[in-house]
Amino acid sequence: MVYNSMEMDYLLSLLKAVLNNEAAGDTGNRHDWGLIFNMSAYHRVQTMVCYALLFNESMPPEWRERYGARFRELVTKDAAYRKMVHGILGMLEKDDIPSVLLPPQDVKGLYPQSDMREVDGLSFLVREDREGRLFQTMYAGGFRYEGESLQGGHRFVASDGWHITAYVHLFRCDRKMERLFANLWERIHKAGGENELYCMDPEDRYLLMVCWSAVRFSFSQVDIRDAVDIYLYLQSYGQGLNWAYIDQRLAECDVLDFSRGLRALAWLWFAKFPREMKNNGYLDMEEYILSKGMYAKEACMKLLPLMARLEIWKIKEERKVRVLAVLHWLFPQRKYMIGLYPVLEHHPWLLWFCWIRRLIHIPFRRLRQRVERAVQSFFFLISPYLERILSRWERRGRAAKEEKRGRAGEDGKGSNESRSGGWI
Numbered sequence: 001m002v003y004n005s006m007e008m009d010y011l012l013s014l015l016k017a018v019l020n021n022e023a024a025g026d027t028g029n030r031h032d033w034g035l036i037f038n039m040s041a042y043h044r045v046q047t048m049v050c051y052a053l054l055f056n057e058s059m060p061p062e063w064r065e066r067y068g069a070r071f072r073e074l075v076t077k078d079a080a081y082r083k084m085v086h087g088i089l090g091m092l093e094k095d096d097i098p099s100v101l102l103p104p105q106d107v108k109g110l111y112p113q114s115d116m117r118e119v120d121g122l123s124f125l126v127r128e129d130r131e132g133r134l135f136q137t138m139y140a141g142g143f144r145y146e147g148e149s150l151q152g153g154h155r156f157v158a159s160d161g162w163h164i165t166a167y168v169h170l171f172r173c174d175r176k177m178e179r180l181f182a183n184l185w186e187r188i189h190k191a192g193g194e195n196e197l198y199c200m201d202p203e204d205r206y207l208l209m210v211c212w213s214a215v216r217f218s219f220s221q222v223d224i225r226d227a228v229d230i231y232l233y234l235q236s237y238g239q240g241l242n243w244a245y246i247d248q249r250l251a252e253c254d255v256l257d258f259s260r261g262l263r264a265l266a267w268l269w270f271a272k273f274p275r276e277m278k279n280n281g282y283l284d285m286e287e288y289i290l291s292k293g294m295y296a297k298e299a300c301m302k303l304l305p306l307m308a309r310l311e312i313w314k315i316k317e318e319r320k321v322r323v324l325a326v327l328h329w330l331f332p333q334r335k336y337m338i339g340l341y342p343v344l345e346h347h348p349w350l351l352w353f354c355w356i357r358r359l360i361h362i363p364f365r366r367l368r369q370r371v372e373r374a375v376q377s378f379f380f381l382i383s384p385y386l387e388r389i390l391s392r393w394e395r396r397g398r399a400a401k402e403e404k405r406g407r408a409g410e411d412g413k414g415s416n417e418s419r420s421g422g423w424i
Contacts, residue, residue, distance in 0.1 A: 007035045008290060014052040015045060015228065016270045021112060024052040033063040037070075042292070043224035044118045047074045051116060078115040084162050085122055088141070095137045097130045100188055100198040102167065103209040103229075110232040118225070121163035123153070127185055128168050138166075150317070151215070170208075173313050174306060176253045177211050202237045203246055209233060210250060210259045217258065217300075218307040219314075220293025224269075227289070231266035258304045261285045331355050 010031055017024040040049040050071035053059060059067070085101075092099045102123045108114045126134050134154070135145070143156040143164065152172040153165040170184070171177035188200050200208075209229060216222040250256040261282040268274045268286075284299035301307045334351055338344045341354045 007032055007039060011036055011039055011043075011045075011049065012224075012269050014049050015224070018048045018052045018112065018116070019228070019231065019270050020272055024056065033059060037063070037067070044120070045223075045225050045228065046070060047078075047118050048116045048228075050074070051113065074118065075115050078119060080160070081119040081122075081162070082114075084158065084160075088122065088164065089124075091137060091141050092124075092126075092134075095133060097126055097133055097137060098185075098188075098198055099124045099126050099166075100200060103205050103212065103233075106199075106205070107209075107229045107233060110236050117229075121165065123165045123167065125167045125170065125184070131168050134166055138164075171211060171215070173215065173310055174253070177215075180207070180211070180249055180253055202240065203242055206233065206237070206241060206246060207249055210255060210262070211253065213262060214253075214255045214258050214304060214306055215310065217289075217304065218310040220297075222289055223292065224289070227262060227266040227269060230262055231270045234263065234266070254305045258285075258306075261303065265289070330359065 014024050016022075036049070037046075040046040050067050053064075053067055054071075056064070089099065102125055105123055108117045108119075111117050138145070138156050142159055146155040146157055146163075149155050149165055150173070151167075152169060153167040156164045156166070158164065169178065170181045184200070184204065187204055188198050190198055213222055213226045213230070216226065247256055250259050262285075264282050265286055284296040285303060287296040288300045297307075334344060334348060337351060337354055337358075340358065341350070344350055344354060
C-alpha cells in the first residue's frame with residue numbers, strides 16, 4: 001500500500017473480515033482508536049467497523065462505549081431509511097410514476113447484514129413523461145424542493161431531514177455517459193415485489209455503478225465504500241455478466257481502465273485470496289482513493305480522462321450559475337416587480353417597460369445612495385469638531401449675556417442713588 005499507515009491497514013483488515021464472515025484479528029491495544037473511528041466515518045464504512053469490533057477485548061472501555069453508541073445510532077438511522085424508502089416507492093407507485101432505484105442504492109441487500117451499508121439519502125430514476133406528476137406527488141407527501149443538484153437531479157428534503165434526488169436524465173456532466181444511458185428506460189423491466197418495482201439488467205447496473213464511481217472519483221469523493229459495493233456486486237453477479245458488452249460500453253466512455261483498477265483494488269483489499277497487482281497505475285489510484293484525492297491526482301488524470309473533462313464542465317457550470325444570477329438581478333420575476341410597480345398586478349404586459357425603467361433608475365439611485373453615504377461619513381468625521389465649536393460659541397454667548405446683565409445692574413444702581421439724592 002502506497003498511502004501507508006498502521007490504522008489504515010487495520011481498517012481494511014476489519015472490512016475484509018466482515019465481508020468474508022470471519023472474526024477480526026485482535027492486534028492488542030496499540031492502535032489509535034480515534035483515528036480509526038474518524039477514518040471509518042470519512043470513508044462511510046463505520047457500521048461495518050462497528051460490527052467487526054463488537055467483541056474486541058483489547059479496545060479501551062471508553063472507545064468500546066463510543067463505538068457501541070455510534071452503532072446503535074447508525075442501526076436506528078437505517079431502520080428509518082428503510083421505512084422512508086418503502087413509503088416513497090409506494091407513493092410513486094400509487095400515482096403511476098415508474099421509478100427505479102439507482103445503484104449503488106440497491107446494493108444494500110448484498111451485504112452480510114443490510115444495515116452494514118451506511119445511508120446518506122435516496123436516489124431514483126423516473127421517466128421523463130412523469131416529471132410534472134413527480135413534483136405534485138412529492139409536494140403532497142410533504143417534501144420540500146431544494147433545486148437541482150450538480151448533475152441535474154431534482155433534490156427534495158423530507159421533514160425529518162432525509163435528502164431525496166430524482167433523476168430524469170443521467171450524467172448530464174458528460175456527453176459520452178449521457179449517450180450511454182439515453183435509452184435506459186427501454187432496457188428497464190418491471191419486477192415483482194410489494195411495490196412492483198422496476199429493475200434493470202445486471203450489466204446496466206454494473207455500468208451505472210462504475211460510471212457513478214468514476215464521476216465521484218473525478219470530484220475527489222470516491223471512498224472505500226465504493227470499492228465494497230463493487231466487490232459485493234461482482235461476488236454475486238460477476239460470473240454471469242457479459243463482460244465483452246460491458247468492456248465495449250465502458251471503452252466508449254473512456255472509463256475502462258478505471259473500472260479495471262477499481263475491480264483490482266476491491267479484490268486486493270477484500271478477497272480471501274488477493275490477486276497480485278499487475279498495473280502500477282492502480283497503485284496511484286489506491287493512494288488517490290485512500291487519501292480522498294489529496295495525492296496522486298496527476299497520475300490518475302492519465303488513467304481516467306474523464307477527470308479533465310469534468311473539470312472543464314465544472315468551470316462552465318460555475319460560470320453559468322454566475323451569469324444566471326446576474327440575469328435574475330437585472331430582470332427579476334413579476335412577483336418581485338409587483339412590489340416596486342403595483343400596476344403590473346393588473347397589466348403584466350408592462351413588465352418589459354418596468355424592467356427598463358428600473359434599470360434606468362438604478363444608476364441614479366446608486367449615485368444618490370453613494371452621495372448620501374459620503375455626506376454622512378463627512379459629517380460623522382467632523383461632528384466632534386462641530387460640537388467643540390458649538391459648545392465654545394454657546395459658552396461665549398452665555399458669558400456675553402452675563403456681562404451685559406452685570407453692566408445693566410450697575411447702571412440701574414447708580415441711577416437709583418442719584419434719584420434718592422435729588423429727593424433729599
